[in-house]
Amino acid sequence: MDAISHHLSPLWISLATGVTATSITMIAGIAAAAWRQRRTGPLSPIIDAIFLLPLVLPPTVVGFALLLLFGRNGPLGKFLLGLGATVVFSWPATVIAAAVVSFPLMYLTSRAALDQVDPHFLQAARTLGATEWRIFRRVALPLAWPGVLAGTILSFARAMGEFGATLMLAGNIPGRTETIPIAIYFAVEADDLRAAVRWSAIEMGISFVLLAALYYWTRAAGRGVARWARS
């Protein structure tokens, strides 16, 4: 095996997975939050529970559920097989696992951020002739942005740290699905503590950078607009 690429690839795989998964989660989370804000019905608590399930369940259970879904005999797996694609043991599986476990975080923070936008702004926009989509894009989302941004950063952090579900669905394939957390786990198992410490340090470095970004961005954004809006 090419020693160098084997050494670096968990970092690239983790970053690629993290960025891709968070992009998907961001859109899905905001959309779900906006949809749930608009429609409340008798099924609401059930829908909320389903959205939050990946947060509450152990990652191995989530991984198992995804395996059932995307495996050769699973509904989605069969469908994709017909299109000539397999998910299990592929890089897209790392993205799916990471996106699913980080979705609840994005959904929750987006919901909270959208809920605290003063409804009077939205009503004023309505009387001025704006469509609901325009109101969302130009009024609700910008005013909720600090919270949404925080949710995105948290989701990215969660996606970077995802292990249990990823191992189940994507497996450990060096150069393809071996993310940093998986590399750390197997390094510890193989008694290669030097590698374990090295990868842990890299992972923690990324986490600290994310947290610092979260801290400063939300302070700066929150200070100006949102706080005055509630004065």
Place this chain on the structure above:
Amino acid sequence: MKRTTAPLWLVAAVMLFSHPAIAPALARRSAPVSASEITVSAAISLKDGLDEIGKKYEGSHAGAKVVFNYGGSGTLRNQIEQGAPVDVFFSASEKDMDALNAKGMIQPGTRRNIVANTLVLIVPADRDSGIHGFADLAGAQVKTIAVGEPATVPAGMYAQQAFAALGLTAAVQGKLVLAKDVRQALTFVATSNADAGVVYSTDARTTNKVQVVATAPPSSHDPIVYPAAVLKIAHDAGAALALVTYFAADDAKAVFQKYGFTIPPN
């Protein structure tokens, strides 16, 4: 917006301690053990045979209780090194036993080779994969090959040696799905998620969802022998040694052979 006031250091501490590499290490604790129990950490490929042998032993030795802890040999070795309260180690490779010996953790004079095994190439039984031998693994239709993780799973190490001997190392690059023990590799193939896998012949026999297509030439890898030994930390060395001796005795041999193991020449 209600700004969360959790300070940075607290959040960092939470992330640190829930990290996948740190948390399991912290979670390892010694389990309580009763005086007459003998704890055996054994390679998972021995599972079916040992379960039966264990019951036989308890049946013929009143008051004895045998507890098996199965896993990849590398993982088991790691646990023992970290101080797990194990009485007997029954490994799938000499390498792991040698490592413990080098650390002075083996009771001298108690080590013996019990059984031997062969390495086979398997494919899912439910489809026609066009794989008839190791050489076919280089083909484009083979996308995933399940093997044990070489550093911790002896079966993976043997597989790696076989690939090297057959000149396939470069060809299988990027296709290997690394499992935490040989049974997991077997499951990957049995569920048809992997296109092929390399496991012991004894593992392949446990399920009809896989099909053996080839056996690795014995010369392509280190001899697959399973040594057992009593550990110095065993709380009742006498009882432990009696168990190891029983593993090598005729009754146990018959069971092992029933499951496909061979008996190495002493």
Place this chain on the structure above:
Amino acid sequence: MGAELSMGLEVRIEMRLPDYDLRVSFQAGDAPLSILGPSAAGKTMTLRAIAGLERPSCGRIVLNGRVLFDSELRIDVPARRRRVAMLFQHYALFPHMTVAANIDFGLRALLPPERASRLERIISQTHLDGLQNRYPRELSGGEQQRVALARALVTEPEALLLDEPLSALDTHLRAQIEYELLQTFQAYRGATLLVTHNIAEAYRLGENLLVLSKGRIAAFGPKKEVFAHPASLEVARLTGCKNFSRARAIGPHEIEALDWGCRLRTVQVLPTVAAGGELRAGIRAHHISFMEAEATPAPSGAAAMPPENIFPAWLVRSSEAPFGVTLYLRLHAPSAGSPEYHLQAEVSQSDWRRMQDRPQPWQVSLPADSVFVMGE
């Protein structure tokens, strides 16, 4: 366009609310309509129903011949298509947009040249020049209100609704903004409704008045009419009348005020009541006047009645406010230590200074044309 506008706004709606049911029916044309009432009377709800932000349980709303809402025909035009602009109590200016962007927000459907010219025009009309690139948080209260008004008017709506337009302003600004609003109302051609709990504001800003109480209309008509001839005790109270007495009719223009212990001549024709029904007399605090010269005090309960309802009064206590003085008076007999009073009168500070040292009893006059008589 002229013929359409003269049709105005017609509202007839019912809404089931947690504390009460709202049921209103009225029309509004070019002349501004003030909706006056205590808090939680349904005033803001009515505005929101017209704007399309709340849905009535049943009813009909028509603006210039266009049906905005009709529960029987299942018509409910969404707010964005009603062409009804609303000025919210706290303005609801988009905090993340500049003044220009705020005002421009409703002009999306127009072509850029039209947008730019309308924007320019409204900014100079509302005296917002130079503030286009400021953010709402950088503006004073008065400036914010002007921006909110500009944002509403620039879309050339067919109806303009204002929710408590002056209540968010500091007191010293109100007069100035009131003046600007009146200018705006003059220039604006379309139904104008404003909602307020402040009696003076309602009177000054509107031409017609609708008094709302507990979800029902208590009075509706030209403001002078409603104030001068309140139809009921409640309307009188809600329009600020402070002096009431139970009364009994004696003649076509004569009543006996039972709580005040005197007989009064009235100009107003007495309302007909069912046999045994009670009347109520009322007079506003600032209509009570004090005679300069000494006049013969009328003996209480005597058959002869003074021409201008003049009675002797003693002061129970006085209350000085920055811009006037309230006098609590007792008729016919001195107060003798008890805090009870018959009438509240309001006089200017200069009048008070002149009066306060005069010997009591003072002669107070309840002018016949200021006395109103109501059924219960």
